[in-house]
Amino acid sequence: MLKQHLQLKLSQKLSPQQIQLMKLIQLPTLAFEQRLKQEMEENPALESGKEDTGTLEDEYADTFDESEDSERIEAEDINIDDYLGDDEIPDYRTRANNYSEDDSDRQVPYAAGISFTQHLLNQLNTEYLDDQEWTIAEFLVGSVDESGYIRRPVADIMDDLAFTQNVYTDEATIEKVLQKVQQLDPPGVGARSLEECLLLQLERKEPSPAVEMAIEILRKSFDHFSKKHYKKLLQKHDIGEEALREAIGEIEKLNPKPGGSYSGGTKIVEHVVPDFTIRIVDGELELSLNGRNAPELHVSREYSNMLAGYKNARDKSKQQKDAVMFIKQKLDAAKWFIDAIKQRQQTLYVTMNAIMEYQREYFMTGDERNLKPMILKDIADQIGMDVSTVSRVANSKYVDTPYGTRLIKEYFSESIKNEQGEDVSTKEIKKILETVVGEENKRKPLTDDKLAKILKEKGYPIARRTIAKYREQLGIPVARLRKEI
Structure with missing residues (x-):
């Protein structure tokens, strides 16, 4: 049975202008410049x-004042033809590329370079290969990933050659051509495993007892080596600690990702433009917003004058009405955009200033152990804004400090209570953990249980599983893999 009833509820919806403002706040400097250019x-x-002369904002306000002295604009009262003649072409239309004379090219030039694949193919030109071998070699080079490996079985490559290149061959021929590919530079390229990659590099080294022992270890005891079972290596190869240390030293000099050493690639490195700068001046912190976030803009006087001419107009037409509505829309949009940029500047500065004051002790010293626990709500409460606004600033903006350029969100962290009941930042604990691991005896590295015990002695009662989580976040391997001979 269907029933009708009334229901009242409160809801809050963002206006289109508020949504656009939030998007502007979220943009970092480079993206903001692109958005400004587009607008x-x-x-x-x-x-x-x-704007050199007059008070355009006052004139603009008078034009749109809907008080009894100035009524809403009526299209029939306007003769826009007087202002939109063919002979009045705006200056910006006559400039090449729409740039003003004082604009400078801010793009960073990049070297063209060649791809890693093309680098390998160029070397193949010096090898003697028949037509079929060249096709196989070209296919193998195309199968090399950015790390320098071929991660596919030879049988699969043989099938692909038959289906895609119409080349029917056997695994022995592919292996023969692969050996030639593996002689290309950088050393180790074309390997099918880490073990093969390291062996290819060792075989190019000048022979020595340490190099020969390293080759033997990789060929016969790679599993023991990768797991750092040094006692088993000593027993199996019947060598002393010094000889093992020298052999491992040779292996540690090798490159596990030979493709990464190629510098002629065409990848463009992302350049970070700091949105804020913090400096210490006369013992005080000084915050500044990147000037590229504060452009000087104004509403076009020509467009404002076009609209202001409606009082003297007498002709009436639909085209005039459409033109007036277009001008009013553009003037409204320009006024709003200028106000939105000012609001953005204020929001960015107020938010970053609150973060700087909250973490004053850190910014004065640069010691991460002085970072206070800080969450988004702490800053939002201080500046009287929503948590989402603070999040938009923190997640996408960078700050240049005397200690390097950092993403703002890196200064936020949860808190853990120490033995005195005081809240300490998890970043402080991670820094102490990193220091303890760095000072440990690498012949007997500390297990997570021992690390937890040491931190408890320092006044930070943390469970072993929490130590393991922080260790993984810091990229520190388990104790067994930190062991050195």
């Missing part, structure tokens, strides 16, 4: 630079 291209009523 200026789309809205001719928005201009850059200072």
Whole structure:
């Protein structure tokens, strides 16, 4: 049975302007510049630079004042033809590439370079190969990943050659061509496993007892070596600690990812532009916002004058009404965008200033152990803004400090109570853990249980599983893999 009833409820919805403002706040400096450029291209009523004469904002406000002195704009009262003649072409339309004279090219030039695959193919040109071998070699080079490995079985490569290249061969021929590919530079390229990669590099080294022992260890005891079972290696190969240490030293000099050593690639490195700068001046912290986040913009006087001319107009037409509505829309959008940028600047500065003051002790010393526990709500409560606003600033902005450029969200951390009941940052605990591991005896590295005991003695009662979690976050391997001979 269907029933009708009334229900009242409160709901909060963001206006389109608020949504756009949140998106602007979230943008880092480079993305903000692109957004600014896009807006200026789309809205001719928005201009850059200072407005030299008059108080345009007052005139603009008067134009749209809907008080009894100035009624809502009526299209029939406007003759826009006087202002939109063909002979009045805006200056920006006559400039090449739409740039002003004082604009500078801020793009960073990059070297062209060649790809890793092409680098290997160029070397193949010096090898003597018949047509079939060349096709196989070219296919093998195309199968090399960015680390320098071929991670596919020879049988699969043989099938692919038959299906895609119409080349029918056997595994022995592919192995023969693969050996030639593995002689290319960088050493170790074309390997099918880490063991083979290291052996290829060792075989190119000048022979010595240490190199020969390293080759023997990798061929006969790779599993023991990878798990650092040094006692088993000593017994199996009947050698002393010094000889084992020298052999392992030779292996540690090798490159496990030979493809990563190629510097001629075409990858573009991302450049981070700090949104804020913190400096210590006369013993005090000084915060500044990147000037590229504070452009000088104003509403076009020409467009404002077009709209202001409606009082003297008498002609009436639909085209005039459409033109007036277009101008009003562009002027409104330009005014809102200028206000939104000012709001963005204020929000960014206020948020970062609150973070700087909250972490004053750290920014004065650079010691991560002085980082206080800080969550988004702590800053949001201080500046009277929503947590989501603080999150947008912290997740996408960088700050340049005397101790390096860091993502702002890295200064946020949860808290754990020490033995005195005081809240300490998890970053402080991780820093202490890192220091303890760095000072340990590598012949007998500390287990997670021992690390937990040491931190408890230092006043941080932390469970072993928490130690394991922090250790993994820091990229520190387990005790067995930290062992050295």
